[in-house]
Amino acid sequence: MTADANLLTGFRLRNAEQHLGAYGIHVHREGHEPVEHRFRADDRVNVYSGSKTFTAVAVGIAQGEALLGLDDAVAGFFDGVPTAAGNGSITVRDLLQMSSGNPFNWFEPASESPTDIVARWLATEPVRMPGERFEYSNASTYLLGRIIHAVSGQDLREFLIPRLFDPLRIATPQWFRCPLGFPEAARGLHLTTGELARLGRLLLQRGEWEGTALVPAGYVDAMHTDVVDTSHTGDEPEATAGYGYQVWNSTVDGAWRIDGKYGQFSVVLPEQRAVVTITAHNERVPFDLLRAVWDEVLPRL
Structure with missing residues (x-):
């Protein structure tokens, strides 16, 4: 050997x-x-929350392309969506670090998931100040994926195909989607x-x-x-x-x-x-x- x-x-x-x-x-x-x-x-298997790191990399790529900043307010990417007052100061960085203070974490099974996860999150009043405390959250990552769509016009998977998946020779990856048709971002990516x-x-x-x-x-x-x-x-x-x-x-x-x-x-x-x-x-x-x-x-x- x-x-x-x-x-x-x-x-x-x-x-x-x-x-x-x-x-x-x-x-x-x-x-x-x-x-x-x-x-x-x-x-290929479901890498579950390993998907989150791919989403974070997408945010870094978008920052490098000057599409967003880590200190940008999350609510600003979703004009017209009713937003609880306390959510106005939450930033992209707070989502990356799962320290937004928003208690809607999106851990529900698919059969009980809200149709519009962004709308539910924005309508939920935070329980603490941004950055105050880490709390694991699928919703934080999902919002990051939707921010990628908001700034690029492409959903998260489409955004990453030429920028990440193709260079890494990850061909046509499967990524589970939410009820609105966007990649789940926090979970559901399948890889070897x-x-x-x-x-x-x-x-x-x-x-x-x-x-x-x-x-x-x-x-x-x-x-x-x-x-x-x-x-x-x-x-x-x-x-x-x-x-x-x-x-x-x-x-x-x-x-x-x-x-x-x-x-x-x-x-x-x-x-x-x-x-x-x-x-x-x-x-x-x-x-x-x-x-x-x-x-x-x-x-x-």
């Missing part, structure tokens, strides 16, 4: 012993060929492990892909350094290390990640110049997949 193949031996054993539910793991290291192991067929890994690699490279800057480097830097406190969210260390622009900081120094339900992860490791990406279905403790990476993969990078 080659040294590269040995990279994943410990993770494969941990996955089997602890029933971690991994579908696949992909390791990118600068200067090396990628290493991947499959536990099942390499099908390797396709998700390409976004992780792009972030490691500060927005550059094969010699072309797809996302402004300064924005990528801010994604994981302009963070809000999440220490109040519980006892899980991987959920309390801080939240940036639709990405989570991790317990390993310098590490940050794309993070989706049931164990969809792409972990950016700047110190190791590496990215570790996992797709999985772990309904018990998906963060055990990250701990398996810290213990079994990180020391071998």
